[in-house]
Amino acid sequence: MTIHFGRAFSELAPSLFDALKTVTLLAILAFALALMIGMLIAVGRISGNKILDRFLIVLLEIIRGTPLLVQLLYVYYVVPELISFVVSFFVPDFHMNFGAFEAGVIGLGINYGCYMSEIFRSSILAIDKGQNEAALALGYTKHQALRKIIFPQSIRISLPALGNYLVMLLKDTSLCAFITLGEIILTTQSYAAQTFLTIESYTIAALVYLVACIPLGYLVRVLERRVTKYV
Amino acid sequence: MSKSIIEIQDLHKQFGNVEVLKGIDLVVKESEKVVILGPSGSGKSTLLRCINYLEYPTQGSVKINGNAFEDKNRKNQEKHIALLRTEVGMVFQKFNLFHHLTALGNVMAALVTIKGLSKVEAKQIAEFNLEKVGLLEKAKNYPSQLSGGQQQRVAIARALAMDPKVMLFDESTSALDPELVGEVLRVIRGLAEDGMTMVLVTHEMKFAKDVADRIVFMDNGVIVEDSPPEVFFNNPSTERAKQFIMQEDY
Ligand SMILES: Nc1ncnc2c1ncn2[C@@H]1O[C@H](COP(=O)(O)OP(=O)(O)OP(=O)(O)O)[C@@H](O)[C@H]1O
Ligand SMILES: [Mg+2]
Numbered sequence: 001m002t003i004h005f006g007r008a009f010s011e012l013a014p015s016l017f018d019a020l021k022t023v024t025l026l027a028i029l030a031f032a033l034a035l036m037i038g039m040l041i042a043v044g045r046i047s048g049n050k051i052l053d054r055f056l057i058v059l060l061e062i063i064r065g066t067p068l069l070v071q072l073l074y075v076y077y078v079v080p081e082l083i084s085f086v087v088s089f090f091v092p093d094f095h096m097n098f099g100a101f102e103a104g105v106i107g108l109g110i111n112y113g114c115y116m117s118e119i120f121r122s123s124i125l126a127i128d129k130g131q132n133e134a135a136l137a138l139g140y141t142k143h144q145a146l147r148k149i150i151f152p153q154s155i156r157i158s159l160p161a162l163g164n165y166l167v168m169l170l171k172d173t174s175l176c177a178f179i180t181l182g183e184i185i186l187t188t189q190s191y192a193a194q195t196f197l198t199i200e201s202y203t204i205a206a207l208v209y210l211v212a213c214i215p216l217g218y219l220v221r222v223l224e225r226r227v228t229k230y231v
Numbered sequence: 232m233s234k235s236i237i238e239i240q241d242l243h244k245q246f247g248n249v250e251v252l253k254g255i256d257l258v259v260k261e262s263e264k265v266v267i268l269g270p271s272g273s274g275k276s277t278l279l280r281c282i283n284y285l286e287y288p289t290q291g292s293v294k295i296n297g298n299a300f301e302d303k304n305r306k307n308q309e310k311h312i313a314l315l316r317t318e319v320g321m322v323f324q325k326f327n328l329f330h331h332l333t334a335l336g337n338v339m340a341a342l343v344t345i346k347g348l349s350k351v352e353a354k355q356i357a358e359f360n361l362e363k364v365g366l367l368e369k370a371k372n373y374p375s376q377l378s379g380g381q382q383q384r385v386a387i388a389r390a391l392a393m394d395p396k397v398m399l400f401d402e403s404t405s406a407l408d409p410e411l412v413g414e415v416l417r418v419i420r421g422l423a424e425d426g427m428t429m430v431l432v433t434h435e436m437k438f439a440k441d442v443a444d445r446i447v448f449m450d451n452g453v454i455v456e457d458s459p460p461e462v463f464f465n466n467p468s469t470e471r472a473k474q475f476i477m478q479e480d481y
């Protein structure tokens with residue numbers, strides 16, 4: 001067996017790096033959604049509303065208790081069916097679909113949002129109570145204190161963990177191959193099947209992810225050092 | 232007769248089943264300096280925290296400059312309490328500077344967020360007040376880059392910048408190394424000389440004696456004595472106060 005790394009690289013790599021653009025966009029959008037969802041869940045859970053807290057805990061248990069892959073399949077195949085089913089009672093012949101990209105953003109966003117909410121929650125609770133009291137004493141309302149004084153500090157605390165989640169998310173976009181969004185994985189598979197260059201193809205796919213994740217991890221660490229300097 | 236800045240009537244505060252304040256009546260007049268003394272656990276901090284509603288009283292009323300904190304008829308209670316708090320400056324034992332802001336940022340923050348001033352105006356007022364506590368040259372430093380004494384002086388500047396009617400100090404020097412206490416007391420003394428109305432809880436007996444117009448002595452949730460410092464320290468009327476003064480052996 002001979003290794004045709006050069007050939008595989010010149011044929012496969014360009015399309016994979018092209019695909020990496022889609023994947024990166026997917027990761028960024030999903031991460032933005034996750035930030036919003038995570039923040040909302042965290043605030044909901046510390047709001048002191050017991051019923052809301054219970055509800056959110058159940059939601060978290062469901063998300064943590066099922067595999068991400070199953071959630072992606074569910075969002076892509078089941079959720080549109082369910083929505084269509086319900087809406088068709090009011091609008092005859094209604095039918096909707098998610099594109100794979102949208103489903104990927106939503107599925108990854110919800111999953112990561114749930115995990116990230118725990119980071120937000122603990123980082124908010126980690127802020128000394130005196131910070132809140134000082135703000136209240138100056139005339140801040142609870143809401144203003146949370147937004148202007150507590151959040152900026154807790155974001156800094158959670159940054160390292162959030163950075164790790166971003167890198168994990170980028171890698172987990174590969175699971176979207178199962179909902180037909182297969183720029184990197186599916187392209188690699190079909191190239192490997194056609195050319196029998198199995199070793200080369202999958203090694204190149206791995207390298208593409210590595211090339212994306214290493215600088216990202218580095219960037220996150222630099223950013224982290226900067227914003228945590230004074231906290 | 233000068234006007235009343237703080238009027239406290241029949242103030243009670245309960246934590247669970249424990250009554251910590253058991254009916255406090257206290258009036259503080261404009262530019263008066265009232266020092267609250269008393270053994271640990273007597274309710275000094277709780278009283279101070281009720282004055283700006285960081286603790287909500289269980290019963291009774293607190294008025295600042297004639298405005299009651301609570302009013303059943305008022306619609307937006309939280310907003311009103313927040314607004315009234317801007318008239319009461321508070322300095323904490325642990326400074327509580329905002330860690331993510333510079334000294335200047337700490338003093339500016341509420342001016343912009345709460346008073347709605349422009350950044351330029353806020354900066355001017357902030358710098359004026361940092362100058363007042365002698366820390367203008369540290370304006371760009373973050374709290375972690377300041378000594379405890381400097382942090383506390385910034386905290387005082389932050390409270391002063393809001394132009395409060397009265398300043399509350401809760402053991403504002405007891406978290407400091409002994410050699411840093413002086414610089415903070417000097418700033419507080421300066422304020423007193425400027426005519427600021429103040430209520431202080433302190434363990435610095437000599438300072439209390441110098442600066443106070445009145446000593447309010449608390450024990451077990453009630454005010455036991457309320458007299459000028461000469462009378463309180465030389466001729467206390469209760470046994471409890473006598474013991475307290477001997478223990479503190481200033
Ligand atoms: N949030 C709270 N929950 C329950 N009990 C409290 C709370 N805050 C204060 N207490 C209790 O109220 C009592 C009075 O406390 P406070 O802090 O007002 O006393 P103090 O006179 O300031 O004492 P010290 O000189 O030690 O600061 C204490 O017994 C304390 O344990
Ligand atoms: Mg106390």
